[in-house]
Amino acid sequence: MGQKSAIEWTDHTFNPWWGCTKVSPGCVHCYAETLSSRYRYDVFGPRKPRRTFGEAYWQEPLKWNRQAVQLRTRMRVFVLRWQMFLKIITVLK
């Protein structure tokens, strides 16, 4: 989610959507699918609807950037924890 992350090596996480489709043997033990299931979101598979977020969510990175400027620091943001962005390119081919 777009909250302060509990992951120690990052400050925030940002996920434009949750969900993906398994396409290779490397997907067998998909971490993102396991976590999605734990939160009871059925978002994995070629025809499953993805979980998306509203306008406020998309404003979060801008807020973090303002905070970083104010604090004169850099913030680390873990992007795409719950999906694979390059899969979109695969689907569109």
Ligand code: SF4
């Ligand atoms: S998130 Fe990664 S491991 Fe999981 S299904 Fe998508 S490509 Fe495979």
